[in-house]
Amino acid sequence: MATQAKTDKTGARTATDKGMLRRLEDQHKVQKKIEAIHSNPRLLDEIAFYPAHDKRVETAEYKAVHKHLTVELDLPCLVCGVKHSTLKDKASNRYGAKAMETHHHVIEWALANAVDTDRFNEILRPHLKARHPQNPAYSKPFTTQDVADWVDHSADNLWVLCDVHHRAKYFGIHEISYPIWCPMDMLRTDFDEYVREQIAKVKAGSPGKAKKKT
Numbered sequence: 001m002a003t004q005a006k007t008d009k010t011g012a013r014t015a016t017d018k019g020m021l022r023r024l025e026d027q028h029k030v031q032k033k034i035e036a037i038h039s040n041p042r043l044l045d046e047i048a049f050y051p052a053h054d055k056r057v058e059t060a061e062y063k064a065v066h067k068h069l070t071v072e073l074d075l076p077c078l079v080c081g082v083k084h085s086t087l088k089d090k091a092s093n094r095y096g097a098k099a100m101e102t103h104h105h106v107i108e109w110a111l112a113n114a115v116d117t118d119r120f121n122e123i124l125r126p127h128l129k130a131r132h133p134q135n136p137a138y139s140k141p142f143t144t145q146d147v148a149d150w151v152d153h154s155a156d157n158l159w160v161l162c163d164v165h166h167r168a169k170y171f172g173i174h175e176i177s178y179p180i181w182c183p184m185d186m187l188r189t190d191f192d193e194y195v196r197e198q199i200a201k202v203k204a205g206s207p208g209k210a211k212k213k214t
Helices: 018-036 060-072 109-114 117-131 144-153 163-167 178-186 189-204
Strands: 003-007 013-017 100-104 158-162
Touching (some): 117 144, 158 163
């Protein structure tokens, strides 16, 4: 441990621990970051309306595209980057995901029967045509069945997510608001770790944790 001897006005010798000063400065920086973070627990008042539809059954077409995206292409979770091939690698699977899933991100499957075909062709199809000019399907108007098929199993309506960032409490796109979910893949490591620690405490039932800062 590096120290520097000094003499005060009375002639007494004192020792300054430079290492300790550096550690205190570093600790102060970390503490300032923590103090700048605050949680905002809130109850969102939401009513989800869905049209009448059959019970969800995975079609053969959906199973095929799901396998293509998650296994054959081995695409990563958009948030944490874990893949089908790295689920058993603890270093890569930081959130402890157990499976790779696909999320209907433009139009939810349960809302397919509520989509107006003419409005789909007017609003969404031109965007899809511009983004995917190589796909001839977007060059002509969709029928109602085309819309239903697109919602169910088009790769352009599916995001690859791990089960945690798809459905888990506090993390999944189906469980938290989009403004909080969307930038999760870009958070600073220290911020992300702090958030996960606080959520772990909440799940463990620790009192006085993750309360709103006033």
